[in-house]
Amino acid sequence: MKKRLLAIVMMMGVLCPSVLCAYAADTNDAVEQPVTATENEGETTLWPEIMPLAMLYDESNTTSTTGSTRTSTFTATAGNGGIIRTWYRNDASLTAKVILYKYNSSTKQYKNVSNFTVGSGKGKWTEYKGTGASTGRYYVTVEAVGGKTVKGYLRVVQTTESLS
Numbered sequence: 001m002k003k004r005l006l007a008i009v010m011m012m013g014v015l016c017p018s019v020l021c022a023y024a025a026d027t028n029d030a031v032e033q034p035v036t037a038t039e040n041e042g043e044t045t046l047w048p049e050i051m052p053l054a055m056l057y058d059e060s061n062t063t064s065t066t067g068s069t070r071t072s073t074f075t076a077t078a079g080n081g082g083i084i085r086t087w088y089r090n091d092a093s094l095t096a097k098v099i100l101y102k103y104n105s106s107t108k109q110y111k112n113v114s115n116f117t118v119g120s121g122k123g124k125w126t127e128y129k130g131t132g133a134s135t136g137r138y139y140v141t142v143e144a145v146g147g148k149t150v151k152g153y154l155r156v157v158q159t160t161e162s163l164s
Contacts, residue, residue, distance in 0.1 A: 053080040081160035089123035
């Protein structure tokens with residue numbers, strides 16, 4: 001019976017990878033995760049390999065020649081975790097500043113809730129765990145520090161597992 005259940009879960013895992021990770025979390029069966037090279041906490045050229053509950057934004061070709069770029073608005077959903085993780089790999093020759101904004105329904109404005117800088121050729125992540133992080137509307141800007149070119153890979157996920 002357990003083998004049949006495992007076969008069903010594995011087939012569902014092909015269709016929906018989060019099902020496979022949820023099954024592994026509920027059993028003692030381990031799902032092997034790729035190892036990432038971390039220079040120091042929060043700084044890595046590769047994406048931290050913890051399965052998110054929701055991919056909020058994923059753009060491998062974030063570019064601009066005007067000095068900054070802004071994502072479309074995306075929404076966090078209750079039940080997908082209280083941590084919003086933003087990661088950016090800077091492929092430009094200048095330092096980039098990454099800013100996560102969250103909509104404040106009281107003031108009817110977006111507020112900077114998390115920001116960090118990323119050196120040229122580097123990658124870095126940060127986590128926003130503020131009150132109400134699990135719900136709401138967000139967007140991200142990436143700005144070139146001292147120049148005009150923005151080029152890199154930006155990901156934003158919602159998760160329950162903190163890396164810090």
